[in-house]
Amino acid sequence: MQPVIQGRIFKFGDNINSDIIIAGRHLIYIDPERLSQHAFEVLGEGFGAKLRSFDILVAGRNFGCGSAREQAATAIKGLGIKAVVACSFARTFYRNAINDGLPIMECPALYPVVEEGDAIRIDLAAGKIHHLEKEYPFPKMPDSVRAILELGGLAAYLKAELAKGQMAKSQES
Amino acid sequence: MQPVIQGRIFKFGDNINSDIIIAGRHLIYIDPERLSQHAFEVLGEGFGAKLRSFDILVAGRNFGCGSAREQAATAIKGLGIKAVVACSFARTFYRNAINDGLPIMECPALYPVVEEGDAIRIDLAAGKIHHLEKEYPFPKMPDSVRAILELGGLAAYLKAELAKGQMAKSQES
Numbered sequence: 001m002q003p004v005i006q007g008r009i010f011k012f013g014d015n016i017n018s019d020i021i022i023a024g025r026h027l028i029y030i031d032p033e034r035l036s037q038h039a040f041e042v043l044g045e046g047f048g049a050k051l052r053s054f055d056i057l058v059a060g061r062n063f064g065c066g067s068a069r070e071q072a073a074t075a076i077k078g079l080g081i082k083a084v085v086a087c088s089f090a091r092t093f094y095r096n097a098i099n100d101g102l103p104i105m106e107c108p109a110l111y112p113v114v115e116e117g118d119a120i121r122i123d124l125a126a127g128k129i130h131h132l133e134k135e136y137p138f139p140k141m142p143d144s145v146r147a148i149l150e151l152g153g154l155a156a157y158l159k160a161e162l163a164k165g166q167m168a169k170s171q172e173s
Numbered sequence: 174m175q176p177v178i179q180g181r182i183f184k185f186g187d188n189i190n191s192d193i194i195i196a197g198r199h200l201i202y203i204d205p206e207r208l209s210q211h212a213f214e215v216l217g218e219g220f221g222a223k224l225r226s227f228d229i230l231v232a233g234r235n236f237g238c239g240s241a242r243e244q245a246a247t248a249i250k251g252l253g254i255k256a257v258v259a260c261s262f263a264r265t266f267y268r269n270a271i272n273d274g275l276p277i278m279e280c281p282a283l284y285p286v287v288e289e290g291d292a293i294r295i296d297l298a299a300g301k302i303h304h305l306e307k308e309y310p311f312p313k314m315p316d317s318v319r320a321i322l323e324l325g326g327l328a329a330y331l332k333a334e335l336a337k338g339q340m341a342k343s344q345e346s
Contacts, residue, residue: 017190
């Protein structure tokens with residue numbers, strides 16, 4: 001994850017649920033690219049492919065509601081989406097996204113002012129989103145969460161922590 | 174409603190819920206055209222408008238699940254959609270559609286063989302859907318349900334029944 005994420009947005013409404021993001025029958029996959037081939041497919045032919053031409057998803061309230069499935073975040077990453085900015089997230093989606101290294105932030109003030117195709121820039125360290133000369137703050141992430149995102153997810157983070165521990169141990173001996 | 178409905182299909186997947194069809198904040202409207210302007214708007218700019226170029230929706234399982242709101246059927250009618258064929262419907266959507274005069278039928282066998290843009294022809298009296306030289310049967314509707322659909326919904330049906338009663342009464346006197 002880069003500390004600054006920028007690109008064109010696609011705008012969803014409220015209550016986009018995890019059945020919409022990735023249908024249950026595709027949960028047999030774990031590979032982001034494979035999952036992304038089925039992302040949003042319930043919305044008709046080419047919907048997922050269209051999303052590949054955008055960089056960031058902006059959504060209304062309760063994004064990721066419905067069944068708790070971590071593949072929803074993975075499938076979005078597989079589409080090449082770099083971040084999701086919503087008015088609010090369903091709890092399980094929120095945590096799954098962090099675990100999977102998909103940057104997400106709640107910024108209700110941004111929602112009404114953006115339109116599909118607009119360019120935004122997200123500064124993670126500053127906790128600000130830039131859009132048309134204006135800035136929209138969002139709650140800064142705890143350092144621990146940013147560390148997970150920067151390393152690409154919880155698994156990578158734990159591997160790095162383990163490696164650190166082993167290094168410390170080998171220096172002791 | 175015509176006894177034969179034909180046209181090009183748009184194909185959805187499973188579990189398209191009523192929040193997706195029409196967001197809760199638009200339930201203040203009852204006019205089909207007004208509702209249809211907001212139909213499917215949570216799926217991004219132009220999604221509802223795109224559906225206007227299709228005649229019939231085909232969907233997977235559990236179409237219309239989620240909050241029970243009769244405006245979901247009304248909004249679909251407002252888009253100019255003449256029928257919805259799904260593998261299965263959520264119960265409340267099913268009954269709301271009949272009440273509102275939107276023809277719907279369950280035909281799981283059709284689902285895997287059609288693609289977006291295909292032409293189909295639905296023969297309501299025969300209980301058959303024609304697609305590429307083949308026929309797919311669906312359970313015939315009871316006469317009472319067909320009568321409601323033919324008159325454009327439950328309100329129109331009740332008005333017609335009342336008028337019949339009054340006519341019978343005036344003939345008696």
